[in-house]
Amino acid sequence: MNKKTKLFQLSPPRILVFGFASIILAGTVLLSLPISSSSGKPLPLVDALFTATSATCVTGLIVVDTGSYFSLFGQLVILSLIQIGGLGFMTMATLFALVLRKRISLRERLILQEAMNQISLEGIVRLIRKVMLYAFGTEAAGALIYALRFSRDMNGEQAVYFGIFHAVSLFNNAGFDLFGNSLMNYVEDPVINAASIFLIVTGGLGFVVISDLVDCAKSKYKRRLSLHTKVVLTATAILISVGTLVVFVFEYTNAKTLGSLDLAGKIWASLFQAVTPRTAGANTLSIADLRQATQFFMIILMFIGASPGSTGGGIKTTTFMTLVGAIISMARGKEDIVMFRHRLARDRIYKAVTITLLSLFLIVAVSMVLSATEDHQFLMILFETTSAFGTVGLSMGLTAKLTLFGKIMISFMMFTGRLGPLTLTYALGKKKDKELYRHPEGKIIIG
Template identity: 40%
Template sequence: MRHPAQAVVLAFLLADVVGTALLMLPPARTGAGGADPLTALFTSTSAVCVTGLSTVDTPHYWSTFGQLVILALIQVGGFGIMTLASLLTIVVWRRLGLRSRLTAAAETKALGPGEVRRVLKGVLLITVSCELVVAACLTLRFALGYDEGWGRASYLGAFHAVSAFNNAGFALYSDNLVGFVGDPWICMPIALAVIAGGLGFPVWLEVLRHRRRWRQWSLHTTMTVGATAVLLVLGTVLITVGEWNNPATLGSMDAPGRVLAGFFHAVMPRTAGFNSIDYGDVAGGTLLITCILMFIGGGSAGTAGGIKVTTFVLLFWAILAEVRGERDVEAHGRRIDERAVRQALTVALLSVGAVSTATVVLTELTEHALDAIFFEVVSAFATVGLSTGITADLPGPAQLVLVALMFLGRLGPVTLVSALALRERGHLYRLPEGRPLIG
């Protein structure tokens, strides 16, 4: 029987291929003929991997049909191919076999196979509820604040709500959301939707279950919520201060507008590619801070990318335990399993390797500055979608590298490696212990 991780990879590949084929159809674009294969592949991969990078102007290049295809790919990618497959299994067979339960648990990061059925229902409820609320808020603002017709306002509201909750970052404006940089009625609903989608479904299910008893939260939920709050506050402060006097970004705005923009751009690297300022004009320090936030990403089993905040926090606690000379890694009154620490280290190092390799390759393929290339690579791998504006200028081979990075970043290094393994291998013996010199 096929390994669950292999099924995840094949499912995403199938969605990507179908999306590419649909976007190559003549009705999918506004001009004559269909999109070329590379443009269709790049856009499809970016949508199904909920990234947001694009080599073309989304509102002008793609027709309404093409935009709806992108929207569907975003929803499918954010919801999770294996989650949808498990839901179909419930509908058709009214039950999940053990193998299917384990497969769904691997994709949704459920606490146990027995909880998968409840998780799937909760995922659907949370997704639909959040997207409907955000879509309603945005629709009202577009209609009443920008004189859009109710039909157009509803379309804009629904598209950006789905794109935000799924951390995709696709927008129906050529400058993304730069035109709304000082509008809290547009920026705040989108930012809150990004946070909601990026926390992860298990976190939301537990928060709703114990909404008045936060002390009963699991270690995973405590770490995810706590780290998210800390990173949002730090990101807001650092980005706002760094761009406060930059006339090309925040310098020309009033104080509340600067804080709003700073908060918005502390949220987006978590990982949605919306932007209300031009990243081509930001300071070098802001680019570096954004890269760090993008690489960390959001919560596990959510719509965010990156190495995930739990991985980052686990490594922090492991370093702290080693510095203190403690034998066990402990956090929030719990001892962390050694396998979890090894998994976190593996994910982090494989991710660093992927980003480093891609940066070197793109440096050889393009003439762009290293900081812009590095920013683009991290954005693609972390499935963020932010860019300094070089995406469309990259040659075909460089765009294919980004396609591979988006796919790898969405599935995760460990999942991809596991998918290539035919079976797990165990040893019936242990070798003598060795201790090489470190440092």
């Protein structure tokens, strides 16, 4: 059996792991070339690997400043990795296949189903077409707004380039920037804040939700949103509202963050810091200067993350809402989890619990290991680890100080967070065999 045949016999999760790993490897090679740095000196291999992983996994954690260290070629490599990583390599491959009028095989549809986290194969290629339209359309709109605003601070050509780079970065929830301090110079700017929040939230909602909203708005026959869309929109609204309130209250008197801003600036900054932990990575306030209560709350938001089928990471909003629904149902003494008059299937509940526990175990384990190898405060290590897993990119300043082992561990967390712990488990595990029998039911005491 030749290598090509073996590759096509791999399961969809293994193909996704192999595909993302290949892109990261290619990015590592390109970023380690002398042409990628502004000084002409090659970037150390481990730093190139870290940066390529961060870009492909749309995280935004950096060991060198993107705007000053990398040349135009290096920045374009990073931008390409962000775009491929955010939309998914299979999505991009499908785009080229559609342009060339190539038929999408059943196996390719199965891989797309896994990549987009869809329940069924129905309409998967049609969804990919919509993904491309929504993604590039939103990025173009964001780039135009950014360019017009940046043109007040820099020449036109640079403003256009900065606009494109930051629109792609924020829509894909990557968090890479060319300013060196993210968007802290625009903390009170309503245009930059509004455009950034729109890009982040749109990229984090998930393409299925965007498609559902557009179809509902366009069609006079389709008037009802799907259960998935309702749950995602509800979770997003709750997390952003609560997050804004928490940041506003905890940081109101902090002279290093909100304290020096006027009321409008405080509201914009609080809203931005509530949105960005949902895996975006950009910031308008210094994360290291936030109070510990705010930093810990942001860890929770980073752990929850964005929504399924989006450019973001985390355990996902639907997983979080399923767990909340389970708590409410148990407290009320009810057997089923009901949302918007729909009962959730048992396999969805098991999957939510499994993803949450796997993610918690991974973050705790890596944080414990890094606390032994990195000489820094535990909260800083936990923040960095969760940020990497949630593909967020926010940092309290630890990234540049990581040891060689620390960079490898954080790179592993970014890779796992982008693919999802369950996908990685399926990829590494043995092929599932159908059970031919069931064991007798037993009972244990819980609680």
